[in-house]
Amino acid sequence: MVKLTIDGKAVEVEAGSTILDAAKKVGINIPTLCHMEMKDMCIENKPAGCRICVVEVEGRRNLAPSCATAVSEGMVVKTNTIRVLNARRVVMELILSDHPADCLVCAKNGNCDLQSMAQRLDVTEIRYAGVQSTYREDFSPSIIRDMDKCIMCRRCETMCNEVQTVGALSGVNRGFEAVVAPAFEQDLEKSVCTYCGQCVAVCPTGALTEVNNTNRVIAALANPKKKVVVQVAPAVRAALGEEFGLEPGTLVTGKMVAALRNLGFDSVFDTDFAADLTIMEEGTELLDRLTKHLNGEKTHLPILTSCCPAWVNFFEKQFPEFKDIPSTARSPQQMFGSIAKTYYADKIGVDRSDLIVVSIMPCLAKKYECQRDEFKVEGNPDVDFALTTRELGGLIKRANIDFNSLADEDFDKPLGESTGAGVIFGVTGGVIEAAVRTAYEVYTKKTLKSVDFTELRGMEGIRHATVDFDGLELNIGIAHGLGNARELLESIRRGENKFHAIEIMSCPGGCIGGGGQPWHHGKQDVLKARAKAIYAEDVGKTIRKSHENPYIIKLYEEFLGQPMSDKAHHLLHTNYFDREVKFEVKK
Amino acid sequence: MEGNITIKLQQKSIDKIKEICAAFDNDSGELINVLHKTQEHFGYLPAEVQELVASELNCSVAKVYGVVTFYSFFTMIPKGEFPISVCTGTACYVRGADKVVEEIVKELGIKVGETTADGKFSLSCLRCVGACGLAPVVMVGDRTYGRVAPEKVKEILAEYK
Structure with a gap:
């Protein structure tokens, strides 16, 4: 067992646990976005990509992603210092900087994890105007892909490749062109996709939705x-x-x-x-x-x-x-x-x-x-x-x-x-x-x-x-x-x-x-x-x-x-x- | 059956790809090495090749395509007979490499990363060939041209036409 302190609270957890898990144990709810874990179903997505869950660790120069940082003996963690709060907000603003702001008419309006996180972090203006990536929409009989709204959390990839082993989706290209897509960026309909819809079930935004009848x-x-x-x-x-x-x-x-x-x-x-x-x-x-x-x-x-x-x-x-x-x-x-x-x-x-x-x-x-x-x-x-x-x-x-x-x-x-x-x-x-x-x-x-x-x-x-x-x-x-x-x-x-x-x-x-x-x-x-x-x-x-x-x-x-x-x-x-x-x- | 697909690869190409994959124990962890060797052999990585690599390494085609598109070294477009590389590293860039690229684009009617319809020239940009004293630098095949002004582009291309 490992002992550490989070926001002044002493906590003891098993070695190998993450800061995020340890915090949960003492009632501290660190915000996460890309992270997803459903242990009993063997579903785990923690690419530590979004950086929303960063925390301050005493003695460490940079902020640590709590979802992917293991606890260590005597660790002193702070999850709500002004440095952390500011960093978290900037991260959120950057994610939003190239996200289409059409929430009012988005299929995911009201059910969007990105939207609720922006609200939770009290983001009321976006100070950075990024170039928005645009991709053609992909309509299949079951699923609609609107990758303009993708935040690269990789949850869909985890479901498609690791949980379902279907292999229809993968991260392709790099930098601003990076997107999750089927092989050769063909339509889903021409891919190995089974329409199981597990990518849709976990998508935090309106990037993957169902065909609405x-x-x-x-x-x-x-x-x-x-x-x-x-x-x-x-x-x-x-x-x-x-x-x-x-x-x-x-x-x-x-x-x-x-x-x-x-x-x-x-x-x-x-x-x-x-x-x-x-x-x-x-x-x-x-x-x-x-x-x-x-x-x-x-x-x-x-x-x-x-x-x-x-x-x-x-x-x-x-x-x-x-x-x-x-x-x-x-x-x-x-x-x-x-x-x-x-x-x-x-x-x-x-x-x-x-x-x-x-x-x-x-x-x-x-x-x-x-x-x-x-x-x-x-x-x-x-x-x-x-x-x-x-x-x-x-x-x-x-x-x-x-x-x-x-x-x-x-x-x-x-x-x-x-x-x-x-x-x-x-x-x-x-x-x-x-x-x-x-x-x-x-x-x-x-x-x-x-x-x-x-x-x-x-x-x-x-x-x-x-x-x-x-x-x-x-x-x-x-x-x-x-x-x-x-x-x-x-x-x-x-x-x-x-x-x-x-x-x-x-x-x-x-x-x-x-x-x-x-x-x-x-x-x-x-x-x-x-x-x-x-x-x-x-x-x-x-x-x-x-x-x-x-x-x-x-x-x-x-x-x-x-x-x-x-x-x-x-x-x-x-x-x-x-x-x-x-x-x-x-x- | 969806689509009417024919594998266009010739048997000897199929054998070669299988041989490369086998040399890496058909281990999907060796995907990058396999693609490296395959591109070395074929010059580029067309969809059919990626598909066969995926099936040999027992991983998804989407994953192979993801890797191919992530690394700028890999290409799905065959290189021209005379591949042109313009250095756009810092030294070349400040000395006008972008103007040189523009001129080549105009002359050949292709974009960076493309190959002319006759298969003669392909154009790519790279970062620093270690000849900053000669900036801006253009390479055609193995030959290096230094201090290339946009006006010299026509002349250089003419050598290969």
Whole structure:
């Protein structure tokens, strides 16, 4: 242990701790900007680049960045001397000197770490007028890059390269031309980007934002010729409250449904219903492959989950040789769209072109996913618009709805009925737990005593567990974060893999940590609180196994026949493509 | 499949790059050394070469491109048959190197860092060749020209046309 003094307070910390950590221990909150640390998710960005966190260390000539300076015995640190305060302010003014001052109309206005830091440091004028760098804006189906607003904090690079190991972004050029960009400064769309959106989730400014579809949805809602239905992903209800000042982890399912109805959606449905449907298809596929494997027939094991569109992009672009291993089941978003525009459209007697399906997702990759050609019928997409949790928050505010005072309401039938298994799709381990609940009962023809498979839960990046299927030991792997997924894929490539089924979610924590969720500002407790809320919702459900959802049973009886029937295959399954990225050279 | 991409590298170039990478144990920590050797061989680092280096060293193309664009030594543009370097170090600069650069730019119709369409000349600036007594200094290939006035530029270029 190391003893030191910070602002006159004695503190003892482990050797190797930073001044920043030590200060936190005695209630001193040194401001930081580029620094980001989410220990349990193994996320750390401390390039010591912004210099906002500088402090005075006795005996040291220059100021020290507290985020990257280790403590030493007897160290005397001062975090608020006039020298420090002045230096910090000048640093801030210099960062702002080449930053566009269009805060009032910036997508990040009110949620910008740079803005709040300027406010905290009481910067009321910018004395240095720098030359502003201008770059062309880059629009992809999910993410917008406006690098004029980049402050080179490198958080996005850390997420893209170290956490996700996608490798789409890198710092390029030098000096004033320095910018974070894809290889050859091509558009994101032409890069290996998976649209996981983790770069957006951590960007402190408006440099990286999502494609905003709210105006299109408002226009659709205002069109009397269109029937507009909405589906909401499981992770949204565990986070939307944050947009209205509620504590992270507050479940707002009922208020959310009420708000959506107030917004004018004709029917408010639940992606959880489609998650139950996914389990029917994916679970059946798992058992089918397992049976073939046990009979010595040729098949692909392990089966990999396929609910996460960024994960699909990841293996299509970086592991195309594995494109036959993932389940062919479409994601819940797409299953919902497909059923809505066939079964449901027929039921209410509306042509698919007059039915608009909107989805509310915690995700940016979903915006891309719903535009994929496979999910269109004669050009008409199964899901018309995907909005993020944040966009929904914005819509509700614009419509003058006092969210917090809304009375709880229930989802509409038939596509709004769901089970606890559908809910836990929103958190890492949840998809496979839901699959196990159903696969176990179908395979063993016995009823589970407890549906809680706690061994599949948790926040560790890669987890494994063995589930006893009445004598058959099913080995299950779970990875969240694409870096962890890569590790599992590489073990498969090396032939070391012993798993029957693997669940993969691209975002740390699963969908609760998605790129479209309310800003977590680098606080991992926010994600943990959301995970807890999801499991609480599961426990509160009367039915907790997908195959017991009465409306799912009815859907098969009335429309689909059996899981993996021809019709189910046509409407609920998909193909994957080799989309390995090669660069065209611009001459 | 996105894009219709053909790798334009010839097999012997591919082999050479693989050989260079292998000489550094395909270690991504040796990226700068690998790029150094590769540029030494090819004269420049076009996108296809960077892509292959990335895949050989198992790192992202974005990272390779980041390194190539960070260090001014690396270039993605092939050098001309006669590479022109103008010294813009302090001594040359105060004695009018900028005017010399301007004149060359005007004569060749290219910017600094570019190569003429016929591949004959390329233009770059460098900082101090250690011949400050001769300032301003211009180098064409291995030949050094001292005390170059803007009026002399035409004459020098004519030697190579």
